Amino acid sequence: MKIKNIYVIRHGETDWNKNQRFQGQTDIKLNDAGREQAAKLRQIIQQLQIESVYTSSLSRAFETAELATTDLKLSIQKDDRLRETNIGDAEGLTHDEILQKFGEQSLVKWRSYEERLLDYHFTNGESKRQLMVRARQVFLDIAQNSNRNSIAVFSHGMLMRALTYVFGAGLPWDLQVFSNGSVHHFIWSDENPEILTYKSKIS
Numbered sequence: 001m002k003i004k005n006i007y008v009i010r011h012g013e014t015d016w017n018k019n020q021r022f023q024g025q026t027d028i029k030l031n032d033a034g035r036e037q038a039a040k041l042r043q044i045i046q047q048l049q050i051e052s053v054y055t056s057s058l059s060r061a062f063e064t065a066e067l068a069t070t071d072l073k074l075s076i077q078k079d080d081r082l083r084e085t086n087i088g089d090a091e092g093l094t095h096d097e098i099l100q101k102f103g104e105q106s107l108v109k110w111r112s113y114e115e116r117l118l119d120y121h122f123t124n125g126e127s128k129r130q131l132m133v134r135a136r137q138v139f140l141d142i143a144q145n146s147n148r149n150s151i152a153v154f155s156h157g158m159l160m161r162a163l164t165y166v167f168g169a170g171l172p173w174d175l176q177v178f179s180n181g182s183v184h185h186f187i188w189s190d191e192n193p194e195i196l197t198y199k200s201k202i203s
Contacts (some may be wrong), residue, residue: 003084004143006186006196007048008153008160011056011064012037013180020094023060024125030063037181044203045069045094046184051148056082057156064181065154078081084156088125098122113165128162135159136166139196143188159185169198177201 012034016023030038035101045068056066057078065076087110090098098106103123109120113128121127142151157178163186171177183202188195 024091040070090122
């Protein structure tokens with residue numbers, strides 16, 4: 001049996017994270033705290049013996065990947081499918097501004113993975129069902145086609161949460177679980193090539 005370890009890492013902090021603004025696919029760079037978080041990942045990345053690196057094409061994820069893997073001298077492969085969910089007209093708004101603009105239940109509906117709400121989305125944005133299809137496709141492509149056994153993927157919080165629902169773990173949204181710079185371990189095996197199993201949060 002062939003096993004691959006997929007380590008999915010959320011980017012470091014940005015000013016929009018700090019100010020609790022919803023970023024979506026708006027391309028916001030890391031702030032000083034985010035760059036520090038990314039640099040602290042170097043030791044973890046070395047311990048995990050990472051052999052291959054993929055990243056969202058958004059600069060906050062790519063810069064995190066660059067800083068975290070600089071000692072490994074590996075090429076970093078960008079993939080647009082690893083971008084954060086597109087939240088359309090809600091991008092750039094705070095929690096309270098979203099509730100005011102889209103209604104008091106809008107965030108509850110947007111975060112819910114109940115079947116009846118999977119197609120809910122903000123105006124001009126992406127639904128959770130669309131996000132889940134995209135996440136499943138890109139992660140299975142990476143897992144099935146890479147010839148490496150220890151792979152780092154730098155991405156975003158909502159996509160990472162969606163990924164747990166795609167493959168059945170279904171982790172509730174929690175800022176502590178999906179914190180900036182957090183590392184999440186998934187396992188793929190050729191016995192079940194259409195599945196990634198969520199194992200644990202590493203840091």
